[in-house]
Amino acid sequence: MKQYHHIPVERFLNRVQRPGRYVGREWNIPQKNFENADVQMVMAFPDLYEVGMSHLGLRILYEVVNQAADFAMERVMAPGPDLEALLRAEDTPLFSLETNRAVGDFDILGFSIQYELSATNILNILDLSGLPLRAAQRDHTHAIVIGGGPCVYNPEPFAPFFDVLLIGEGEEAILEFLALYKEMRPGESDVHRAAFLEAVAKIQGFYVPALYREENGAVVALKDAPAVVKKRYIKDLNQAVFPQKPLVPHTSIIHDRGVLELFRGCLRGCRFCQAGMIYRPRREKTVDTLVCDAAAVIQNSGYDELGLLSLSTLDYSHIDTLVHTLTEQYSDQGISLSLPSLRMDAFSVELAKEVQKVRKGTLTLAPEAGSQRLRNVINKNISETDIIDTAVAAFRNGFHSLKFYLMIGLPFEEKEDIEGIKDLITKVKRAAGKGLNLSISIGTFVPKAQTPFQYCGQEMGETVEAKQRDLKSWAKTQKGVRLSYHDFKTSFLEAVIARGDRHVADLIERAFYLGARLDGWSEYFRYDLWLHAIEETGIDAKKYATRWLSPDQNLPWDHISCGVSKAFLQKEYEKAAAALTTPHCAEDACAACGIGCRKAGEKP
Amino acid sequence: MKFRINYEVKGTLAFLSHLEMMRLWQRAILRSGLPVAWSNGFNPRPKLSLGPARGVGIEGCSEYFDVECKAKVDPEELVKKLNDILPEGIFILAVREIPQSGKMLEAIIDEAVYKVTFPQGVPADAKEKAAAFLKEKTAPFIRKSPKGSKEVDLRAFVNGIEIKEDGIYLSLKTSPAGSIRVTELLTVFGYWDIIKDIRIQRLGLFVTVGTKRFTP
Numbered sequence: 001m002k003q004y005h006h007i008p009v010e011r012f013l014n015r016v017q018r019p020g021r022y023v024g025r026e027w028n029i030p031q032k033n034f035e036n037a038d039v040q041m042v043m044a045f046p047d048l049y050e051v052g053m054s055h056l057g058l059r060i061l062y063e064v065v066n067q068a069a070d071f072a073m074e075r076v077m078a079p080g081p082d083l084e085a086l087l088r089a090e091d092t093p094l095f096s097l098e099t100n101r102a103v104g105d106f107d108i109l110g111f112s113i114q115y116e117l118s119a120t121n122i123l124n125i126l127d128l129s130g131l132p133l134r135a136a137q138r139d140h141t142h143a144i145v146i147g148g149g150p151c152v153y154n155p156e157p158f159a160p161f162f163d164v165l166l167i168g169e170g171e172e173a174i175l176e177f178l179a180l181y182k183e184m185r186p187g188e189s190d191v192h193r194a195a196f197l198e199a200v201a202k203i204q205g206f207y208v209p210a211l212y213r214e215e216n217g218a219v220v221a222l223k224d225a226p227a228v229v230k231k232r233y234i235k236d237l238n239q240a241v242f243p244q245k246p247l248v249p250h251t252s253i254i255h256d257r258g259v260l261e262l263f264r265g266c267l268r269g270c271r272f273c274q275a276g277m278i279y280r281p282r283r284e285k286t287v288d289t290l291v292c293d294a295a296a297v298i299q300n301s302g303y304d305e306l307g308l309l310s311l312s313t314l315d316y317s318h319i320d321t322l323v324h325t326l327t328e329q330y331s332d333q334g335i336s337l338s339l340p341s342l343r344m345d346a347f348s349v350e351l352a353k354e355v356q357k358v359r360k361g362t363l364t365l366a367p368e369a370g371s372q373r374l375r376n377v378i379n380k381n382i383s384e385t386d387i388i389d390t391a392v393a394a395f396r397n398g399f400h401s402l403k404f405y406l407m408i409g410l411p412f413e414e415k416e417d418i419e420g421i422k423d424l425i426t427k428v429k430r431a432a433g434k435g436l437n438l439s440i441s442i443g444t445f446v447p448k449a450q451t452p453f454q455y456c457g458q459e460m461g462e463t464v465e466a467k468q469r470d471l472k473s474w475a476k477t478q479k480g481v482r483l484s485y486h487d488f489k490t491s492f493l494e495a496v497i498a499r500g501d502r503h504v505a506d507l508i509e510r511a512f513y514l515g516a517r518l519d520g521w522s523e524y525f526r527y528d529l530w531l532h533a534i535e536e537t538g539i540d541a542k543k544y545a546t547r548w549l550s551p552d553q554n555l556p557w558d559h560i561s562c563g564v565s566k567a568f569l570q571k572e573y574e575k576a577a578a579a580l581t582t583p584h585c586a587e588d589a590c591a592a593c594g595i596g597c598r599k600a601g602e603k604p
Numbered sequence: 605m606k607f608r609i610n611y612e613v614k615g616t617l618a619f620l621s622h623l624e625m626m627r628l629w630q631r632a633i634l635r636s637g638l639p640v641a642w643s644n645g646f647n648p649r650p651k652l653s654l655g656p657a658r659g660v661g662i663e664g665c666s667e668y669f670d671v672e673c674k675a676k677v678d679p680e681e682l683v684k685k686l687n688d689i690l691p692e693g694i695f696i697l698a699v700r701e702i703p704q705s706g707k708m709l710e711a712i713i714d715e716a717v718y719k720v721t722f723p724q725g726v727p728a729d730a731k732e733k734a735a736a737f738l739k740e741k742t743a744p745f746i747r748k749s750p751k752g753s754k755e756v757d758l759r760a761f762v763n764g765i766e767i768k769e770d771g772i773y774l775s776l777k778t779s780p781a782g783s784i785r786v787t788e789l790l791t792v793f794g795y796w797d798i799i800k801d802i803r804i805q806r807l808g809l810f811v812t813v814g815t816k817r818f819t820p
Contacts (some may be wrong), residue, residue, distance in 0.1 A: 010616060011801060014661045019619035027631070027691045248631055250617070250624050250691075302631030302689075304649075334648045 002187070004035070005102040007095035016082045020251025021049035024097035027248040028300060030066040034099050037072035039178050041065065041108040042096050042143075044076045046121035047520065052077040053247070054255035056309060057149070058112050061170050063243040071178045074098040074106070078121040079128065081517065081524065087128060094128035104129035106143050107187060108178075113149040113158065116497035117490060117519040122147075122161065123512040133509060135163045135210060140193040144186060146177070152207075153231075153278050154449035154557040156219065157497045157504035159209035163197060167560055168205050168231030168278075169264075171240050176203055201225040205232030207560065214502055218554035230561045231278070237264060238289045244296035248303070257305035257338065258297040260290050262322070266311035267585035269593075270368070271379045271576050272410065274448035275311055277569075278562040281597035282585065287318045291325055298335060306330070307338045308355075314343035315586070319351065327354055341366050341405070342394070344386045349393040362439070363394050366405040369413075371420030376579045377412050379572070384424065388431050395432040402438055408467050409445040409459040409491075412577060418467050422474055425481060440483040442471060444491035448498050449557045450564065452572035457546040458495040464488050489527045490519065495545035501556035507539045565594030605673045606706070607682060608820065610698040613664040617693035622657035628694075629654070629669060636685040639675040655709040655809055655820070656716065656778050659785050662804045668709050668820050670702065713820055715763060715810040716778045718786050721771040721803045722795075730772055733793050734765040745788055758784050758792060773807075 013019040034040065043061060045052030052058060058075070065073035074096035079087065087094060093102040103109060109129065111122055123133050126145065132138050135145065147158060148166035155165045166173055177200065186196035201208040202225075211225040221227050234240050246258060265282030266275065285293075294306060306326070310316065326337055337355045341364040342348050352363055367387045369375045375382065391402055406421055421442075429436060444464055447456045468485045475483035497504060510533035518524035534541050549555060551570045558566075568591070575582060582591050590598050613625075620628065630650050633640050640650040651672040658664050679699045686696050737743060743759035761784040763775035774786060786804050790796035810817045 008801075010619075010661075013616065013619045019616075019660060020621065020624050023616040023619050025615075025617055025691050025693055027635070027689070029691075250620050250628055252624070252627065299637075300635065302634035304630075304634065334642050334650075 002105065002107070004099075004105045005093065007092060007100050007102060009095055009100045012083060012086050012092075015086060017080060018049075018251060020249075021077070021080065022083065022097070023250060024100070026250060027302075028245040029098065029247065032066060032069075032072065034072045034074055035101075038070045039108065039182050040072050040074075040106050041110055041178065042074045042076055042103050042106040043110040043112065044103070044122075044125050045078070045112050045114075046118040046125060047078050047115070048080060048518070049077040049249070049251065050253040052112075053249045053253045055112065055114060056259055056261060057114075057170070059243045059246060060241065061110075061112075061174055062247075063245075064171050064241045065174060065178065067241065068175060068178070070182060071175075073110075074101075076103050076125065078118075078125060078518065084124070084128065084517070093130050094125060102129065104131050104143060107181065109143040109145050111145070111147040111149075111162075113147050113151040115520055116151055116157075116494045119158065119497060119508045120512045120516040120519055122158070123509060124517055126161065127512075133512075134160050136160070138163070140187055140190045144181070144193075144196075150274060150278060151497075153274065153560055153562055154498060154500070155207055155209065155560060156502045156556045157500040157508060159207075159212075159502055160505045161509075162209060164200055165207045165209065166205055166232070167207055167229050168562075169233045171234050173203070173205050173232045177206070198223070198225075204230055212559065214556075216554060217501075217556065219502075219556065219559045221559070228559055228561050231563055233264075233279075233281075233283075233563075235283070237261070237283050237285045242293055244293060245300045246297060248301050255307060256303075257307045258294075258301050258303035259307045259309050260293055260297070261285070262290060262308055262310040262313060262316045262319075264310070267315060268312055268381070269379055269572075269582055269584055269591070271377070271452040271572055272368075272407070272445060272448070274451050277450050277564050277593075279311065280562070280564060280593065280595040284317060287322050287325065290322055291329075294326055294330075298330065298333075304334055305336050305338055307340070309340065312343065313339050313341075314348050314351065323351055323354055340364070342390065344382050344390040346389065346393055349390060349397055352394065352399070353397050362401040362403050363399045364403040364405065365390060365394075367424065368405065368407050369410060369417060369420070370406060370422070370424045371417045373579050374410060374413060374417040374420065376581050377576050378407075378410060379576070379581050381581055381584060384427070387424065388428055391428045391436075392431045395436050400435055400437060402436065404438060404440045405443065406440060407443045407445050408471075408485075409464045411445070411447075411453055411456040412579070413459075418470065421471065425478070429478070429480065436480060438481045440475065440481060442468065442483060442485035444486060444488055446491050446494045446498055449555070450560070450562045450569070452569050452576060454499070454555065454557075454569065455549045455551060455573050457548045458492065460546060461488050461492060464491075487522065487525070489530075490525060492545055493519065493530060493541075496541045499547075499556070500544045503539055504541075504544060506537050507533055507541065510537050563595040565592075568593045605675075605677060606670060606702050606704050607673065607677070607679065607699050608668060608670050608702045608709075609682075609686070609696060610819075611664070611667050611669070611694060611696045613658075613667060613694050615663070615693040617691065618658075618663040619661050621660055622654065625658075626652075626654055628691075629671075632686060632689055633671060635689040638671075638677060638682060638685060639673050641672040641674040653708050653710070656713055656783065658806055659787065659804070662718070662786065662806055664806050666697065666808045666819070667806070668713075668809060670706075670709060672704075709820055710780050712811045713809045714777060714779055714812050715817070716776050716783075717807045717810070718774040718776065719771045719805045719807050720774065720786065720790065721805075722799055723801045724799075726767060726769070726771060727795060727799070730793070731767045734767055734772070737792070738762070738765060743792065745784075745792060747788065756782075756784060756788075758788060762789070778809075 263284040
């Protein structure tokens with residue numbers, strides 16, 4: 001029998017800033033004996049509690065595993081710097097939230113990797129759990145370390161730290177993985193462990209990095225591991241497990257509300273968007289399923305707000321019916337609905353009005369680019385008129401504050417496109433008249449694997465920062481306009497990891513040893529540590545971020561398939577260069593992306 | 605109808621802040637399905653008000669909050685409904701109906717009684733230290749916060765200190781105008797941050813009317 005160490009957590013809670021992050025005991029913790037299950041897994045979210053608990057994927061997997069009698073899943077999040085210092089000073093391992101047992105003692109340690117800059121947090125959790133950072137240094141006495149999430153669609157920068165990575169959706173795959181663990185008992189000996197990992201590699205979606213090696217810029221399979229690992233996805237969301245009894249955190253989290261997932265996938269095909277590619281095909285839940293989810297979530301949680309979550313929520317086929325049904329049922333109970341961002345048409349404004357009957361918030365519009373040409377390049381199929389009309393309609397309907405998302409540093413961007421941003425804002429203001437407050441958020445383009453823009457290099461920092469300064473000083477002269485942008489340095493590191501190969505793992509490891517933690521938080525981000533790490537490892541980080549890749553060369557992530565064909569990505573890239581658009585999946589004919597939800601050329 | 609609810613908080617949930625407790629009760633009440641009254645305005649909330657804030661990490665043995673319902677509710681049913689949907693560590697002890705127009709808990713509660721226990725027993729010098737502290741007219745203490753430091757007179761807030769075999773019992777003044785932390789007293793005594801795993805419980809909250817002391 002495995003020995004588990006219980007950590008006296010209360011000893012530390014008096015001395016940390018937000019103990020609510022670590023107390024656990026949320027409402028709706030499953031009533032099961034976590035310590036008795038045959039296979040015990042702890043799922044880590046490599047960011048602070050308030051971020052981790054805002055993530056639906058983690059909640060879904062938690063529900064899936066804990067519904068199974070043989071398995072149990074507990075949680076752990078990245079500790080704040082104060083708790084980390086205390087744990088290290090007192091030589092105490094990191095603990096799970098449910099039973100306060102040492103994370104390193106579990107059979108399996110999972111990571112949900114949603115953001116490139118959580119890389120050092122992953123290493124910190126491994127280290128605080130007493131586990132060797134690299135898979136090659138672990139043996140049968142250590143937990144099996146598995147990861148998943150959008151970042152692993154280019155797994156290489158993470159690969160050396162993981163025994164297994166899961167490509168795609170986890171609802172079904174995780175149960176197969178746990179069942180195989182139970183059957184093959186990899187904890188018994190190194191031979192058992194090796195046999196287990198070889199067996200895992202044969203299940204669709206599972207990538208076992210130790211069974212692959214790099215050759216001429218490509219990652220090739222050793223032994224009989226599959227040459228290309230194909231992603232997993234579930235066919236019917238209506239049949240899938242959804243947490244109808246969501247954990248209700250005691251401390252406030254980023255998205256502090258109940259959640260409905262309307263559909264997965266997106267029919268838009270924006271060329272910069274990784275989510276738009278990797279979550280294909282689009283799969284909707286029925287209104288009946290959603291109304292049933294809503295009733296359960298509200299009743300079981302006590303939330304007074306319900307978020308309608310999806311990639312482009314208002315594209316849901318029955319959005320009208322759903323919103324009417326929910327508002328009719330809940331608005332007099334003081335329960336409000338919220339939408340992530342607005343589709344740019346008149347219908348959406350009407351709907352937003354209905355959605356925000358109880359509490360009126362701000363509306364968010366995401367034109368992404370300032371000029372029509374650049375919007376065509378990125379395949380954001382909306383016209384300037386759509387944007388202006390939507391903003392004006394929203395303003396006339398009482399939404400006096402609007403948020404705009406725009407991006408700079410996009411591929412094929414010219415000086416005129418930056419002027420186009422100013423021009424667009426000016427036109428929106430003029431059309432709306434006095435009293436409109438605009439908050440403009442300027443993001444920096446980060447090229448991502450498995451998108452048409454995977455070939456494109458990120459723009460140089462100096463150029464991006466000059467554009468940021470130019471826009472900022474322009475905005476200062478504009479009444480009612482507030483403009484903010486993100487630090488380029490974090491976008492740069494995102495790009496390095498997003499398009500890196502296995503060598504980038506050395507850089508991440510070095511940055512971790514130098515003290516890099518919570519890099520996504522501006523108050524903790526230390527770019528100087530990363531610069532040191534770049535210098536010490538001699539890794540040409542800039543090359544990874546800024547290089548343009550040729551469509552006929554090997555990519556570091558060619559051994560991973562999200563189901564969208566390389567030919568489609570190439571064609572989309574070429575069309576982007578020519579500023580040609582591709583109609584989205586709901587109109588016209590199928591663009592034959594390769595996911596196979598219908599036959600090429602078939603009408604929707 | 606307005607109710608005064610008496611509850612306890614034990615274990616790690618004692619580490620929740622006042623604000624977090626507020627949200628916990630709001631959600632618990634919505635989950636319970638009780639016909640709670642809502643505030644008006646831009647951001648409607650269930651109408652409830654909590655007693656004086658407890659220090660983070662201090663267990664509450666007899667805490668209070670008031671809640672307003674818009675329909676008739678049987679107090680016993682209220683206790684049952686709430687206890688069914690509360691997380692482990694929080695438990696409703698009693699409920700009573702109170703007049704609609706009564707004062708807020710925070711305004712009427714003027715005394716809090718604490719018990720401090722030590723894993724290795726009460727320190728040998730506790731009696732001596734308590735007597736010396738009570739003899740003084742003032743006990744200035746520098747309270748540090750992110751906003752800067754401020755001097756407070758701890759003595760002015762101490763009604764009494766009693767050293768018993770099982771722990772130190774403290775009676776402290778509390779009001780919306782001010783209060784002191786038990787940890788501040790323990791710091792002055794030289795115990796806090798020196799002795800490990802000190803446990804603090806708030807045993808009760810009291811209202812003084814004339815010379816008599818009542819529970820709220």
